[in-house]
Amino acid sequence: MSVEVQDLPLHVQRDQFDPPAGINALRDKPGLERVTDSLGRAAWLVTRYEEAREVLGDATRFSNSRVPSVEMPGVDPDEARAGQLLALDPPEHTRLRRLLTGEFTVKRIRRLQPRIAEIVTEALDAMEAAGPPSDLVHDFALPVPSLVICELLGVPYADRDEFQTRAGKQIDLTLPIEERGRVFTEARAYMGELVDRARAEPGDDLLGMLVREHGDDVTRSELVGIASLLLIAGHETTANMLALSTLVLLRHPEQAALVRDDPDAVAPAVEELMRFLSIxxxxxPRVAIVDTEVGGQAIADGDLVLVQLAAADRDRALADDPDRLDVGRAAAPHVAFGHGVHHCLGAPLARMEMATAFPALLQRFPTLATTTEIARADFREGTFIYGMRSLPLTW
Known part of the structure; x- marks a missing residue:
């Protein structure tokens, strides 16, 4: 069900692929804007590229762990924060992230490429066998990263309907706090069972590795938090990028042809799609932990700060003509994966999945096309991660 865009906080509004005009106007004004976040809290909104990198890259002035906890009925705030890397600052964040870094290096992820290619091929075979039309979200974009993260983490793929439904609700900013608390509790209970199973009999997956190699260094609650974050981030982000990017490429057929036919064009195309969409x-949110200044705006100790990634990635300081998709451009590093100590741990995996999936999809179905006009209801509005609810295609 679509929500009214104007009823959403400004920093989570979209106009299909683009930030709303209001956000773009703020980026061109001096200073920062005072806005209200999805919980009704006052915050400073950062929309420019250099200032986004400044805030995200400075954990000595801007804290993740001091952001006030969201009070959800029946949820212990300390338990909810345990293992949640995005809610921690160094050195606690550093301690836990270091346990995972070796599993997400570019070199390690390259070893997964053959299996990722198999998963992509199997999904395409199933689409072709079923014949058109096909909902790309249901048949390709969601299954591919879900199976990849399940195998990597040690989560039964048979449970995908349940954890995908819960994940969708956990990132839905329009749900009442009571329901989000209930879903959060269910998700942690589910992951707690998998953690207990891994602690009793560690497998060859990521959960098993953490238990075998770091069992004395990490608590059960931290394991549950780490695994829960990886499961949600590991499929929600890539799934929405696969669907939204496919629609963008279909609207730019000459650029889709480059991705389909030129292997050297794929990696730059992934970066440009990430920049252009910034899902x-x-x-x-960060909290200022000293009196400071950003973009000429005084920010007091204790003030909440929001960094709008989609706006920052459309800044002329990052790319010429930034509102134009150009898969061949060589822009400066985007912030779609974040920046600083909280730069996305799974970025190498996401890049590998996209670089494998896009050309394979376009090569298998060179006449791929939408079956109907894409309506607003097909876009996932009001969620922390933007994307598509459905994408009906034919070939």
Whole structure:
């Protein structure tokens, strides 16, 4: 069900692929804007590229862990924060992230490429066998990263309907706090069972590795938090990028042809699609922990700060003609994966999945096309991660 865009906080609004005009106007004004976040809290909104990198890259002035906890009925705030890397600052964040870094290096992820290619091929085979039309979200964009993260983490793929439904609700900013608390509790209970199973009999997956190699260094609650975050981030982000990017490419057929036919064009195309779409509207909020200044705006100790990633990635300081998709451009590093100590841990995996999936999809179905006009209801509005609810295609 579509929500009214104007009823959403400004920093999570979209106009199909673009930030809303109001956000773009703020980026061109001096200073920062005072806005209200999805919980009704006052915050400073950062919309420019250099200032986004400044805030995200400075954990000595801007804290993740001091952001006030969201009070959800029946949820212990300390338990909810345990293992949640995005809610922690160094050195606690550093301690836990270091346990995972080796599993997400570019070199390690390259070893997964053959299996990722198999998963992509299997999904395409199933689409072709079923014949058109096909909902790309249901048949390709969601299954591919879900199976990849399940195998990597050690989550039964048979449970996908349940955890995908819960994940969708956990990132839905329009749901009442009571329901979000209930879903959060269910998700942690589910992951707690998998953690207990791994602690009793560690497998060859990521959960098993954490238990075998770091069992004395990490608590059960931290394991549950780490695994829960990886499961949601590991499929929600890539799934929405696969669907939204496919629609963008279909609207730019000459650029889709480059991705389909030129292997050297794929990696730059992934970066440009990430920059152009920036599906995570805004970074996790920060709290200023000193009196400081950003963009000429005085910010007091204790003030909440929001960094609008989609706006920053459309800044002329980052790319010429930034509102134009150009898969061949060589722009400066985007902030769609964040920046600083909280730069997305799974970025190498997401890049590998996209670089494998896009050319394979376009090569298998060179006449791919939408079956109907894409309506507003097909876009996931009001969620922390932007994307598509459905994408009906034919070939």
């Amino acid at each position: 995570v509207h805004a970074a996790v």
